[in-house]
Amino acid sequence: xRFRPGVLFVHLFLFLGGLVMAFPFYWMLATSLKSPQExxxxxxxxxPERMKPANWLKAARLGDSPLWGGLAPGRSVELVFxxxxxxxxxxxxxxxxxxxxxxxxxxxxxxxxxxxGAWRVRLTNTTEEAFRFLPLVxxxxxxxxxxxxxxxxxIRSQGEYWRLEWVNAVPGALGYVFHNYLEAWHAAPWxxxxxxxxxxxxxxxxxxxxxxxxxxxxxxxxxxPGKEAVFVLILATMMVPGEVLLIPNYVxxxxxxxxxxxxxxxxxxxxxxxxxxxxxxxxxxLPQDLFDAARIDxxxxxxxxxxxxxxxxxxxxxxxxIFTFLxxxxxxxxxxxxxxxxxxxxxxxxxxxxxxxxxxxxxALMAASTFVILPVILGYFFAQRQFIQGIARSGLK
Amino acid sequence: MRTFPLHALLSLGALLxxxxxxxxxxxxxxxWVGVGLGLYALLVLWGLRFGWRHVLLGxxxxxxxxxxxxxxxxxxxxxxxxxxxxxxxxxxxxxWALVWPALALLLVWHVFPTFYAFYLSLFERVNFxxxxxxxxxxxxxxxxxxxxxxxxxxxxxxxxxxxxxxxxxxxxxxxxxLNAQVAFLGFYRTLYFLPYITALxxxxxxxxWIYHPEFGFLNWLLRTPxxxxxxxxxxxxxxxxxxxxxxxxxxxxxxxxxxVAIMVMSVWHFLGYQVVILLAGLQAIPKEYYExxxxxxxxxxxxxxxxxxxxxxPTTFFLFTLGLIGAFxxxxxxxxxxxxxxVLQDTLTLAFYLYNKGFRDSDFSxxxxxxxxxxxxxxxxxxxxxxxxxRRVNYEI
Numbered sequence: 193x194r195f196r197p198g199v200l201f202v203h204l205f206l207f208l209g210g211l212v213m214a215f216p217f218y219w220m221l222a223t224s225l226k227s228p229q230e231x232x233x234x235x236x237x238x239x240p241e242r243m244k245p246a247n248w249l250k251a252a253r254l255g256d257s258p259l260w261g262g263l264a265p266g267r268s269v270e271l272v273f274x275x276x277x278x279x280x281x282x283x284x285x286x287x288x289x290x291x292x293x294x295x296x297x298x299x300x301x302x303x304x305x306x307x308x309g310a311w312r313v314r315l316t317n318t319t320e321e322a323f324r325f326l327p328l329v330x331x332x333x334x335x336x337x338x339x340x341x342x343x344x345x346x347i348r349s350q351g352e353y354w355r356l357e358w359v360n361a362v363p364g365a366l367g368y369v370f371h372n373y374l375e376a377w378h379a380a381p382w383x384x385x386x387x388x389x390x391x392x393x394x395x396x397x398x399x400x401x402x403x404x405x406x407x408x409x410x411x412x413x414x415x416x417p418g419k420e421a422v423f424v425l426i427l428a429t430m431m432v433p434g435e436v437l438l439i440p441n442y443v444x445x446x447x448x449x450x451x452x453x454x455x456x457x458x459x460x461x462x463x464x465x466x467x468x469x470x471x472x473x474x475x476x477x478l479p480q481d482l483f484d485a486a487r488i489d490x491x492x493x494x495x496x497x498x499x500x501x502x503x504x505x506x507x508x509x510x511x512x513x514i515f516t517f518l519x520x521x522x523x524x525x526x527x528x529x530x531x532x533x534x535x536x537x538x539x540x541x542x543x544x545x546x547x548x549x550x551x552x553x554x555x556a557l558m559a560a561s562t563f564v565i566l567p568v569i570l571g572y573f574f575a576q577r578q579f580i581q582g583i584a585r586s587g588l589k
Numbered sequence: 590m591r592t593f594p595l596h597a598l599l600s601l602g603a604l605l606x607x608x609x610x611x612x613x614x615x616x617x618x619x620x621w622v623g624v625g626l627g628l629y630a631l632l633v634l635w636g637l638r639f640g641w642r643h644v645l646l647g648x649x650x651x652x653x654x655x656x657x658x659x660x661x662x663x664x665x666x667x668x669x670x671x672x673x674x675x676x677x678x679x680x681x682x683x684x685w686a687l688v689w690p691a692l693a694l695l696l697v698w699h700v701f702p703t704f705y706a707f708y709l710s711l712f713e714r715v716n717f718x719x720x721x722x723x724x725x726x727x728x729x730x731x732x733x734x735x736x737x738x739x740x741x742x743x744x745x746x747x748x749x750x751x752x753x754x755x756x757x758x759x760x761x762x763x764x765x766x767l768n769a770q771v772a773f774l775g776f777y778r779t780l781y782f783l784p785y786i787t788a789l790x791x792x793x794x795x796x797x798w799i800y801h802p803e804f805g806f807l808n809w810l811l812r813t814p815x816x817x818x819x820x821x822x823x824x825x826x827x828x829x830x831x832x833x834x835x836x837x838x839x840x841x842x843x844x845x846x847x848x849v850a851i852m853v854m855s856v857w858h859f860l861g862y863q864v865v866i867l868l869a870g871l872q873a874i875p876k877e878y879y880e881x882x883x884x885x886x887x888x889x890x891x892x893x894x895x896x897x898x899x900x901x902x903p904t905t906f907f908l909f910t911l912g913l914i915g916a917f918x919x920x921x922x923x924x925x926x927x928x929x930x931x932v933l934q935d936t937l938t939l940a941f942y943l944y945n946k947g948f949r950d951s952d953f954s955x956x957x958x959x960x961x962x963x964x965x966x967x968x969x970x971x972x973x974x975x976x977x978x979x980r981r982v983n984y985e986i
Binding site: 198199202203205206207209210212213214216217219220223231232233234235236403404406407409410411414415416417418419422425426429431432433434435436437438439440441442443444447448459460461462463465468492493494497518521522524525528529539540543544547548554557558560561562564565568569572576579580583584585586 | 596600614615616679680681682683684685687688690691692694695697698699700701702703705706709715762763766767769771775777778779780781782783784785786787788789790791792794795796797798799801803804806809814857860861862865866868869914917918920921924925928939940943944947948953956957960961963964967968971
């Protein structure tokens with residue numbers, strides 16, 4: 193094939209466009225790995241400290257376990273600050289603001305000693321419980337050049353000193369990198385939210401698929417009186433935008449006493465016109481001879497449906513499944529309306545609540561956004577072809 | 590010889606079951622249930638002429654206590670004695686039996702609510718606190734004079750005008766480039782497609798961070814520190830024309846800067862979907878057309894204007910319709926980016942206004958009126974564009 197200079201331009205355009213499309217994802221990831229001070233910079237930081245492998249190694253040495261860190265009772269950790277003797281730095285474990293009792297601040301023994309050309313800050317857990325994280329503040333004299341054992345999460349000026357702050361002095365490698373993720377995860381009952389979302393979406397997919405397959409088969413392959421009327425009715429339902437259904441369905445759910453239950457999240461969306469259409473199209477495209485042959489062999493309609501039509505329409509089923517799952521998992525408006533209690537929140541609702549509550553903790557917020565979209569993205573990478581074809585199929589006339 | 594219309598009894602039974610539920614919830618007067626039960630009993634009595642085993646169908650008369658029985662009794666009967674039925678009867682029976690589960694759900698959650706929404710809109714302030722008075726079309730009269738409604742309508746109008754054509758234009762460009770047989774097709778497609786499967790809530794949270802007035806990436810990129818994208822109610826036309834000394838007012842000032850920011854995010858999010866659909870459409874165009882055109886010496890533009898554009902028109906038309914309907918219901922991204930509807934309600938959309946009226950002010954009837962007007966607008970617009978555009982759409986390949 194001869195080389196066409198046009199190809200270069202095509203790549204240039206596609207790549208630049210792709211850069212714009214992908215940038216928000218990178219920015220989300222990068223911010224989710226930033227300390228608050230890094231996130232709140234007027235000049236953006238492209239590669240935060242927590243993204244650098246050299247720092248992972250440093251963090252792995254701090255804490256009991258190299259991966260998750262932590263400090264068990266009676267154990268201690270030593271942070272080494274190379275520097276000259278003279279002005280000693282000061283170190284303390286900051287109190288949680290407003291806390292009546294803070295085991296970390298009260299139960300950690302802090303010693304600062306000079307040995308072998310370096311100041312050593314030694315933290316010892318004197319309590320009975322293990323610390324998952326341990327914040328630390330070190331006041332470092334300004335005239336001594338600083339070489340920290342782990343890049344501090346925040347540096348402020350305090351008189352003669354630099355005030356170095358760590359959100360966790362015993363992180364371990366993963367605890368260091370994914371600090372914001374852990375924080376976001378523990379800030380809300382995400383496990384429950386994920387369960388709600390998956391349960392809702394998967395039930396909708398399973399039951400919806402079954403019902404749509406039954407109806408679509410009847411509409412495509414069984415000549416029954418009144419078929420045209422049913423078809424027209426289903427066509428007409430397609431014209432009604434979802435917005436119209438919000439209020440009456442809410443009232444209906446209220447009358448049924450189903451508000452704030454799984455029924456409210458699932459039942460109204462079980463029958464899908466789109467699914468019926470899609471599968472009907474599939475069944476119509478199968479050769480009639482197949483069904484005639486089965487008929488001659490004595491197969492009833494149900495046998496034809498379950499033994500012939502369903503297995504052959506697998507791509508259609510997958511396509512419908514992906515669409516329904518995406519719709520249910522990503523929905524915000526409907527769960528927002530029909531649920532009130534935090535236990536019934538879906539992940540999107542949980543994220544929306546987190547957005548309004550997290551305030552300026554953008555690291556945690558971006559971490560939460562990341563793990564909310566993660567299941568779908570992972571699903572995409574595992575079943576890329578099904579995703580693309582499934583979506584493309586929805587546009588076939 | 591005429592036979593017993595079992596499928597009619599089955600359908601009557603399904604309707605009867607729904608009727609009993611409706612009666613229990615107070616949507617239907619008891620007399621209707623009586624009529625239904627009477628009809629059912631008459632049919633069963635008539636069935637006795639065809640054999641005493643039809644007594645079994647009488648089970649359905651207990652529908653008053655256990656509604657699904659009315660549907661299940663004929664089904665059970667068919668399963669027991671279905672073998673003796675003739676071909677045509679079997680088709681009628683199975684057709685209806687397979688269609689009813691989905692159809693019943695559609696009737697309850699799609700068809701009935703559509704009419705119920707209209708019914709609700711005829712009352713004066715429906716909420717659950719007190720009985721509402723009938724007020725005819727009063728809500729619609731108020732709606733037509735409601736400045737906020739016009740504001741929301743204007744905003745939604747701008748949203749449609751901006752996002753639908755721009756999104757389609759960009760998507761067509763990308764799809765044509767992707768269709769040029771470049772290397773790394775899968776990579777580029779993934780880049781463009783990922784935003785679409787990302788939950789809107791999470792995506793909007795990320796964009797909110799990008800739009801942050803002090804630490805946002807966009808302000809750094811454009812060197813516009815402090816520009817509060819999402820809280821700027823000034824219209825973009827007004828902003829653009831300001832240097833020329835022109836000051837458009839009201840609607841003609843254009844969508845606010847905040848709303849344009851939301852639109853950019855929306856285009857970014859939906860682009861991948863359109864690209865995938867258009868790419869499928871492009872790949873369905875036979876290569877021979879392009880080869881023939883190349884032999885005749887057609888240029889790049891000629892090929893795409895004379896071959897791609899007309900042959901792609903059904904897909905474009907489909908996406909246009911879909912975009913129009915979707916744009917009229919835009920809610921999630923607006924809600925996450927500007928939770929209060931923006932400064933001076935400058936990002937209020939129809940769906941957002943409906944949500945505010947229904948679920949913040951608990952005025953279900955007024956919200957229903959908004960829903961009905963939206964429905965009407967979508968219907969008219971789709972019909973108009975069908976009339977105007979479909980004549981230009983080329984369905985033959």
